[in-house]
Amino acid sequence: MAKKQKKAFREFLESQNLRLTREREAIIEHVLRKHGHFDPEELHFELKGNGAKVSRASIYRTIPLLVNAGIIEKVENTDKHAHYELILGRKHHDHMLCTRCGKVIEFYSEGLERLQDRLCKAEGFKGNSHTLEIKGLCSRCNR
Numbered sequence: 001m002a003k004k005q006k007k008a009f010r011e012f013l014e015s016q017n018l019r020l021t022r023e024r025e026a027i028i029e030h031v032l033r034k035h036g037h038f039d040p041e042e043l044h045f046e047l048k049g050n051g052a053k054v055s056r057a058s059i060y061r062t063i064p065l066l067v068n069a070g071i072i073e074k075v076e077n078t079d080k081h082a083h084y085e086l087i088l089g090r091k092h093h094d095h096m097l098c099t100r101c102g103k104v105i106e107f108y109s110e111g112l113e114r115l116q117d118r119l120c121k122a123e124g125f126k127g128n129s130h131t132l133e134i135k136g137l138c139s140r141c142n143r
Contacts, residue, residue, distance in 0.1 A: 002032045005071055005086075012069035023058040024065070031066065037075055037083040037104055073131065075104070094132035100141040 009028050010020050030047055031038075040059050047054045063084060066072045073087045075095060083104075094112070096105040112132070120127045136142075 005032055009066065009069050009071055013065065023054045024062050026052045026054050027059060027062045028066065031072060031086060034086060037085045039083050096134045096136070098138035098141055099135050100137055103138045105138065
């Protein structure tokens with residue numbers, strides 16, 4: 001799967017007249033090995049820990065490219081900075097975010113997806129993606 005995602009990123013960069021630099025390659029390879037959510041600072045720390053020569057600025061410039069290429073998606077979190085997750089090659093899901101402890105619960109609802117489709121159709125709107133976040137308290141924090 002990683003080859004397919006890396007190829008998609010390379011093709012996206014070419015369409016934008018950009019190159020797949022060594023830094024961008026190190027970033028995407030690391031992102032493709034990630035499971036779950038991550039933030040840019042965590043990515044920088046892990047890459048540096050692995051001996052990669054990747055600047056913080058390169059990470060912050062590459063992340064929007066990965067988002068625009070459809071490789072990762074921005075997931076807002078409760079601590080006021082963005083988290084991201086790998087989406088290319090994964091099934092769509094939405095999130096519940098605990099505003100107290102920061103727990104992220106991923107879920108999928110066919111009924112919710114159908115409702116969104118019906119709402120778009122009723123408005124003559126052609127949706128191509130969405131992000132749903134429900135913020136509140138997880139079961140542990142709700143006690």
